[in-house]
Amino acid sequence: MTIRFNDETFRDDYTFHNSPEAIRRFPFPFDQDSYMYSVNLEPHAGGRAGSPFQNRFDVDEHYVAEMKDREITLAEDPLRCQSLPHMELAGWDFLELVMVSKSEDYPELFTLNRDGDRWHWINRPLGIEQRFTFLDPTTLPCGPMEYITRQTQGDHALLDQRDGNLWMDAGMVTSQADWSLDFDIGMNFYEWHAPVPKAHEMGVFQRALKFLLNLQQGAPVRRLNWTMTVNPRLDTSPENYHKWGPEKRTITPENVGAKQHLRVELQTLWRLPRSNAIAFPIRCYLMSLEDIVTQPKWGRRLHRVLRDLPDELAEYKGFAVNRPVIVDYLARFDDGADTSPGIFPD
Amino acid sequence: MSALELRVAAVEPLSPLVTRFRFEHPAGAALPLFSGGAHIVVEMPDAGVLRRNAYSLISDPMDGSGYEIAVRREDAGRGGSRFMHTQVKPGDTLRVTAPINLFSLDLRAKKHVLIGGGIGITPFLAQLRQLTRLQMPFELHYAARSRAEAAGLALLPDLPQIHVHISEEGNRMDLGAILSGQPLGTHVYTCGPEGLIAAVDDTAARLGWPKGALHSEAFLSPPPGTPFTVTLKSGRTIEVGPHQSLLEALEAAEVEVNWSCRGGACGRCETGVSACHGRIEHHDHWLSDEEKAAQTKIMPCVSRFTGEMLTLDL
Numbered sequence: 001m002t003i004r005f006n007d008e009t010f011r012d013d014y015t016f017h018n019s020p021e022a023i024r025r026f027p028f029p030f031d032q033d034s035y036m037y038s039v040n041l042e043p044h045a046g047g048r049a050g051s052p053f054q055n056r057f058d059v060d061e062h063y064v065a066e067m068k069d070r071e072i073t074l075a076e077d078p079l080r081c082q083s084l085p086h087m088e089l090a091g092w093d094f095l096e097l098v099m100v101s102k103s104e105d106y107p108e109l110f111t112l113n114r115d116g117d118r119w120h121w122i123n124r125p126l127g128i129e130q131r132f133t134f135l136d137p138t139t140l141p142c143g144p145m146e147y148i149t150r151q152t153q154g155d156h157a158l159l160d161q162r163d164g165n166l167w168m169d170a171g172m173v174t175s176q177a178d179w180s181l182d183f184d185i186g187m188n189f190y191e192w193h194a195p196v197p198k199a200h201e202m203g204v205f206q207r208a209l210k211f212l213l214n215l216q217q218g219a220p221v222r223r224l225n226w227t228m229t230v231n232p233r234l235d236t237s238p239e240n241y242h243k244w245g246p247e248k249r250t251i252t253p254e255n256v257g258a259k260q261h262l263r264v265e266l267q268t269l270w271r272l273p274r275s276n277a278i279a280f281p282i283r284c285y286l287m288s289l290e291d292i293v294t295q296p297k298w299g300r301r302l303h304r305v306l307r308d309l310p311d312e313l314a315e316y317k318g319f320a321v322n323r324p325v326i327v328d329y330l331a332r333f334d335d336g337a338d339t340s341p342g343i344f345p346d
Numbered sequence: 347m348s349a350l351e352l353r354v355a356a357v358e359p360l361s362p363l364v365t366r367f368r369f370e371h372p373a374g375a376a377l378p379l380f381s382g383g384a385h386i387v388v389e390m391p392d393a394g395v396l397r398r399n400a401y402s403l404i405s406d407p408m409d410g411s412g413y414e415i416a417v418r419r420e421d422a423g424r425g426g427s428r429f430m431h432t433q434v435k436p437g438d439t440l441r442v443t444a445p446i447n448l449f450s451l452d453l454r455a456k457k458h459v460l461i462g463g464g465i466g467i468t469p470f471l472a473q474l475r476q477l478t479r480l481q482m483p484f485e486l487h488y489a490a491r492s493r494a495e496a497a498g499l500a501l502l503p504d505l506p507q508i509h510v511h512i513s514e515e516g517n518r519m520d521l522g523a524i525l526s527g528q529p530l531g532t533h534v535y536t537c538g539p540e541g542l543i544a545a546v547d548d549t550a551a552r553l554g555w556p557k558g559a560l561h562s563e564a565f566l567s568p569p570p571g572t573p574f575t576v577t578l579k580s581g582r583t584i585e586v587g588p589h590q591s592l593l594e595a596l597e598a599a600e601v602e603v604n605w606s607c608r609g610g611a612c613g614r615c616e617t618g619v620s621a622c623h624g625r626i627e628h629h630d631h632w633l634s635d636e637e638k639a640a641q642t643k644i645m646p647c648v649s650r651f652t653g654e655m656l657t658l659d660l
Contacts, residue, residue, distance in 0.1 A: 086453035089480065162452050163558065214606050214614050217378050217444050219348050274407065274476075276381040276450040 002108070005064040005125060011072070016232035018291055022061055026287050027052045028295075028343045029224040029264050033304040035313075037199045041211065044222035044268045048344065052266055053222070056101035057152060058283060059109065064125050066153050066175070066234065073174040073235050074150075079182045080237075081146050083158070083170035090158045090170060091145030092135055093272035094279045098148045123151055145170055154266075154283030157181070159189075161276055166212060168192055169277075175234035175284045177227045177263060178318060183238070197312045215278060217271045224343075225265040225282075228319035228326070232261055232286045251322045256329045257290035260322065262302065289329060295345035299333030306330065349389070350377065354438045355412060364465065364497030365431055366404070369413045369442060376410035380445035382473030383535075383563075386413060387608060389441040392429045396597065399426035399567075400608050402468035403445060404501060406475045413442070416497060418465040423567060424589045448611050449537070449563045451476065456531030458484040459524065461546060463538025464491075467498035469563055470537065474503070487511060489519040489542070521549040537563035566609050568594075569629055571650045577657045579620070592646035601660055603646060610648035617644050617658055624653010 008015045018026070047053025052060070074080055083091055099121055103112040111122040117134040128151065132139035140147045149156045149172035158170035165188040173181035184192045189209050199205060215221065229236055230247045251259060266283040293299035306314075307327045314320040340346055352369035359365045371377055380403060390397040405414035417430045434440070449469050451458060458477055460470040467488050477484045485507045490496035492514040502508050511519035525534065525546070534555070536546040543562045550560050568591035576584050576592065578601065586595040593615055596603050606614040610630030619626070619642050628638040630645035637643055644651075644658070 084454075089453065160453070161450065210613055214446075214612055216348060216446060216606075217380075219444075273379040273445075274381055275453070276384070276447045 003059065003061055003063070003125075006061045008062070008065045010065070010069045010232055010234040014231050014233070016062070016065070016286065018287055019061060023287065023291050023294060024345060025051055025060075026292075027224055027264050027266050027285055028292075028298050028301075028345070029226040029262075030301050030305050031341065031343050033301050033339060034308055035305045037196075037202060037204050040223045041208070041221045041269075042223070044220040051344075052283070052285065055105040056220070056268075057098055057105070057281070058266070059102070059106055059125075059153065063153055067126060067151065069234050070150060070172075070174045077239060080174045081149070081172045082181060082185050083143055083145050084186065087145070087158055087160065087170035087275075087277065088137065088143065090160070090272055090275035090277035090279070091143055091148075093275050093277065094156070094158060095144040095148040096134070097270060097272065097279065098152050102152075126151060146172065152281070154281045156282070157280040158272075159278040159280055161213065161278060164213065165189055166209065166278060174237075176237055176282075177225075177229070177265065177284075178236055178238055178241075180238045195316070197316050198310075212269060212278060215269060215271045217273055220268055220270040222266060222268045225267055227263045227265075227317040228322075229261045229263040229286065230259055230322070232288070234284060234286075236263075248318070248321055251325055253325055253328065256322070256325050257293075258288055260289050260326055260329075261286045262289070262292060289326070293330070293333040296333070297339050297346045299330060300335070300337060301339050303327065303330035303334040348444050349441045350444065351439055351441055352377075352413070354434055354436050354440060357434060357436055360416065360500045361495060361497035363495070364416055364418045366414060366416050366501070367430065367434065368405075369415075369440065370411065372439065377413060378444055379410050380407045380472070381447050381450050382407050382476035383449035383451065383469045384445040384447035384472070385449075385469075385607070386415070386445055387443040387606075388415070388426075388430070390426055390429045390433075392425060392433070395425075397424070397426040397429060397594075398608055399430075402449075402472070402563075404468050404471035407472050408475070408479055413445075416465070416468050416471075416501065418497070420567070422570075424570070424591075424594075443606075446606055446612075448607055449535070449561070451535070452533045452559075452561065453480075453482075454531075455533035455559070456483070457529055457533075458482060459528060459532055459534040460484060460486040461489070461519075461521075461524070461534065461536045461538070461542070462486070462498065463489045463536075463542040464495070465497070466536075466538030466542070466563065467501070468537070470535070471498070471501050473535070474505075474508075478505075485509065485524075487519055487524055489513070489538070521545055522553075525549050525553050525555065531559075533559045533561060535561045535563075566629065566631075566648060568608075568648045569650070571627065572652065574651045574653075574656070576651065577621075577655060578660050579657070586650070591648065592644070592650065596646060596660070603660070605647060608647045610645055613645075615645055615647050617646055617660060618642065619644050619656065620659050621655060621657035622651075622653070623655045624651060626651050626656070 052058040099112045102110040113120040121130045155173045159166040160169045171181045264285045270279040353372045355370040356368040385400045385402045387400045401415035419431045420427045462470045489511040536543045606612040613632040622641045627650040629648040
């Protein structure tokens with residue numbers, strides 16, 4: 001497999017774009033014509049060839065540009081990456097998981113040679129070669145979690161497990177849907193989910209937590225989450241709301257197809273071996289409405305989902321202000337025909 | 347449950363009642379590493395009955411060349427430990443689950459105090475290796491009645507942080523002395539008989555320890571009891587024998603139930619009760635006191651029933 005990495009930006013001039021292949025493999029999150037919260041976890045054990053579910057850590061045409069964007073965000077705000085002192089072992093566990101997975105799944109892009117604790121890592125797309133001693137942080141330029149998450153698409157949280165709960169005690173968060181690691185660090189599962197409407201009364205978090213506390217090594221799980229973002233911006237953080245919040249007001253019937261993006265998170269959860277922590281990568285995929293409607297099934301379905309979504313969910317996901325314009329635009333691509341089951345395009 | 351088929355590489359008696367077993371991958375592949383305090387569930391095909399018992403891993407968590415467990419023979423038990431002692435030979439193949447940890451170290455601690463009584467030493471054997479590797483301050487206290495019964499002696503490394511208390515030799519463990527004077531930020535972990543866990547909790551409370559710094563292995567074997575019958579939604583009835591757990595009876599009847607620890611700690615097998623005419627004997631550490639009193643949920647791995655009729659949401 002060869003991947004041509006895009007030269008593109010996720011801020012200022014927003015030159016981000018999806019190739020026709022990237023459109024076809026987009027993880028469209030709706031398997032039916034309506035949406036409500038559920039504990040929609042399934043085993044993360046491969047998936048359709050070419051889809052983002054196929055490999056343990058998906059690498060796509062946006063890889064190099066996303067890592068550049070992360071570097072910019074981190075330079076402006078180093079608190080996007082934090083690890084409480086007891087999480088270093090979990091950081092090593094995660095580094096191992098990513099390096100082993102990527103070198104096995106993308107041998108032409110990544111190589112890992114191990115001789116006991118002496119490791120040799122080659123990342124060709126980013127031009128990195130590093131020799132280091134596993135579990136010895138003085139042999140890396142930064143902590144193990146920061147080191148590997150500067151080379152891995154998506155945000156990443158490391159959750160400590162204790163007292164029958166999960167605690168967000170480390171993370172790298174630069175492409176988030178309006179939440180802040182600096183605010184959430186040290187919180188438990190119920191605390192960091194407190195702002196989500198409706199789901200608490202449905203018992204969703206209690207069931208999900210019970211499931212995750214029993215998550216087994218070698219049996220990762222995944223789910224899709226989604227929201228809407230104006231312009232293809234990765235860093236929609238509370239810290240920078242002043243930069244992207246006003247952009248929501250720039251949507252017009254003329255530009256909505258190009259500027260309004262569906263933002264999908266492929267979330268995976270992994271039990272880590274030495275630390276017993278859970279790694280929680282949150283991988284973000286962006287696609288403009290005009291790219292979505294190139295797949296007729298998706299155009300019809302997204303129209304129905306957004307039209308019928310309860311108000312508080314549209315409010316929480318931050319697009320209530322633009323919902324009428326979005327729904328009007330999508331209505332042009334919904335001929336009322338039935339849609340086939342599942343998320344994949346016809 | 348993801349399972350591994352492993353070869354029994356060694357069987358070594360440590361004391362008249364306790365035997366060590368070592369498992370390795372049949373093709374010599376590395377096994378998943380784990381964290382100190384983790385257990386595996388071993389499947390035992392015993393003359394037509396599939397037994398499953400959980401055992402703490404006692405080997406080095408950072409060593410994937412094999413898994414080791416120490417099994418105490420319980421002749422009054424349900425037969426699993428007897429099977430391990432009498433039937434399992436080097437070269438046999440057994441199915442075990444991937445490691446699961448319900449008793450992990452709190453890595454925030456400034457110091458770790460490990461207190462093991464009898465066979466309760468097992469989870470600490472792996473934890474002390476992890477602590478040594480991570481260069482974290484710890485001390486371990488191992489209490490046993492007599493030197494002959496103290497199987498753990500053969501498994502403990504010779505380290506100054508390790509203290510052995512043999513009550514027969516007049517060297518009873520003094521919990522007050524152990525728990526007083528520990529530095530702030532110390533966490534204490536207890537595994538052993540219920541009485542030992544309660545004594546540590548009482549002593550710690552008296553000395554003003556914060557509850558969050560106390561950890562205990564709430565693991566237990568399914569207790570025997572009188573036979574009883576449960577009814578499924580379909581109206582089908584299942585008989586539970588005196589030395590059988592409800593979970594084992596359901597499995598023998600091919601009724602599917604999720605499970606993980608099989609010791610009343612993980613919550614995975616929680617099952618709804620739609621009608622209860624009698625009393626559920628809750629033995630688990632999962633349900634809250636209110637949930638237990640309501641009699642609308644049962645943990646079939648360890649809990650039993652007495653009375654006229656118990657109908658499960660299965």
